[in-house]
């Protein structure tokens with residue numbers, strides 16, 4: 001997926017992925033990340049997800065990465081917060097109290113720029129990337145986050161029935177990306193009511209990834 005694909009989605013307001021409420025699996029499973037108030041949670045490919053506002057309300061700090069500036073501007077408008085905008089290498093950083101969003105390609109974000117994170121929450125990030133990018137992404141994410149514990153939400157469906165994104169990333173693929181660095185626990189797997197995009201039978205899965213001790 002090129003930047004232009006996502007730019008167009010945002011420009012045309014084709015935001016089927018954007019939920020009108022915090023993701024129920026985040027709300028249900030956040031405790032498993034073992035976070036304390038003030039801890040910093042990283043949301044790769046964050047869009048303007050309402051999960052961000054929810055995490056801030058729970059007393060966490062949030063850091064995100066998002067390619068499309070329009071998405072980030074909408075996020076800050078909807079939060080009713082004025083960002084301080086600065087340049088950081090190839091990225092722009094939109095900051096406010098407790099919140100940093102890096103605007104640009106996540107693959108250009110390094111650990112130093114990202115800063116310390118206590119957990120990663122991946123919803124519609126791994127599954128938004130095409131096959132050839134997912135292995136690169138999972139390694140990059142683990143590297144820049146220092147193998148922070150991760151709550152990952154993925155989809156599994158018959159890829160021949162629907163072209164992504166979101167792509168089907170079945171359990172064996174999730175394990176293939178992460179099992180050398182993390183212990184994986186499948187927290188839940190449930191059929192999506194009405195199917196994915198109202199068309200295709202699909203399961204949505206929540207995973208807890210905990211770093212293996214070195």
Ligand SMILES: C[S@@+](CC[C@H](N)C(=O)[O-])C[C@H]1O[C@@H](n2cnc3c(N)ncnc32)[C@H](O)[C@@H]1O
Pocket residue numbers: 006007017018019044045046047048049065066067068071104105106107123124125128165
């Ligand atoms: C499917 S949406 C999910 C957004 C959000 N996580 C949510 O749950 O609503 C994927 C988002 O990732 C952004 N994106 C795609 N590729 C990216 C990349 N390489 N770097 C940063 N953001 C990217 C897109 O612009 C889009 O907003």
